[in-house]
Amino acid sequence: MREAALAAGRAPDAIELVAVSKFQPREAVLEALAAGQTVFGENRVQEANGKFADLRADHPALRLHLIGAIQTNKAGDAVRIADRIETLDRPRLADAIETAAGRQGRLPSLLVQVNIGEEPQKAGVAPVEADAFIEDCQRRFGAALAGLMAIPPNGLDPAPFFSRLAAMAAAHGLPELSMGMSDDFPLAIRHGATSVRVGSAIFGARPEPTPGSALHMPRNAIA
Numbered sequence: 564m565r566e567a568a569l570a571a572g573r574a575p576d577a578i579e580l581v582a583v584s585k586f587q588p589r590e591a592v593l594e595a596l597a598a599g600q601t602v603f604g605e606n607r608v609q610e611a612n613g614k615f616a617d618l619r620a621d622h623p624a625l626r627l628h629l630i631g632a633i634q635t636n637k638a639g640d641a642v643r644i645a646d647r648i649e650t651l652d653r654p655r656l657a658d659a660i661e662t663a664a665g666r667q668g669r670l671p672s673l674l675v676q677v678n679i680g681e682e683p684q685k686a687g688v689a690p691v692e693a694d695a696f697i698e699d700c701q702r703r704f705g706a707a708l709a710g711l712m713a714i715p716p717n718g719l720d721p722a723p724f725f726s727r728l729a730a731m732a733a734a735h736g737l738p739e740l741s742m743g744m745s746d747d748f749p750l751a752i753r754h755g756a757t758s759v760r761v762g763s764a765i766f767g768a769r770p771e772p773t774p775g776s777a778l779h780m781p782r783n784a785i786a
């Protein structure tokens with residue numbers, strides 16, 4: 564990350580590392596915490612809660628980002644446990660987050676997820692609907708709507724998708740850009756990422772969840 568930032572003429576500390584610990588055991592999180600990592604990403608609300616709930620007392624700097632699709636009926640739990648929700652992608656979820664935040668007196672930082680490759684199987688607001696949705700979220704949430712997040716299509720050069728997302732964020736005056744994973748984070752940094760979500764390059768391959776277990780979920784599955 565440091566090399567990529569310097570090569571791009573950017574300050575290395577302007578880019579945050581989100582360590583994606585989904586499917587990893589709690590021990591892996593403890594090891595990363597001991598090494599100084601404080602920001603973690605989880606796909607599922609329930610898994611995140613189980614792993615992180617009791618770590619906060621001993622690790623006040625710990626911050627949890629939710630990076631998987633969120634069912635509307637899990638919005639209350641998401642608002643309760645997340646420091647940032649990176650996957651706000653539809654008006655009904657915005658409604659649910661707004662209601663939960665009002666009830667709890669707590670509003671996490673929020674990113675709008677954009678389906679930047681227009682892939683039918685992927686979460687995220689469609690690019691053609693993104694401007695209106697982002698403006699709606701800015702009206703509802705003010706500066707808590709901090710930026711945009713996207714996962715470019717597999718198997719294509721991610722560069723044009725990264726630059727498209729960066730242009731969209733700039734057009735709305737949004738400072739945060741969550742893009743780049745294990746395979747492409749240096750390129751994402753070159754295109755302006757302020758946050759990269761890295762799992763396997765930190766923790767190694769994810770343990771294969773056994774079929775039928777609570778962890779048997781596709782990437783970015785509904786939480």
Ligand SMILES: *Cc1c(COP(=O)(O)O)cnc(C)c1O
Pocket residue numbers: 583585606630631714744745746760761762763764782783
């Ligand atoms: C799993 C996941 C990552 C991390 O992927 P790696 O390739 O292991 O770095 C990043 N972002 C999202 C949304 C994910 O679901």
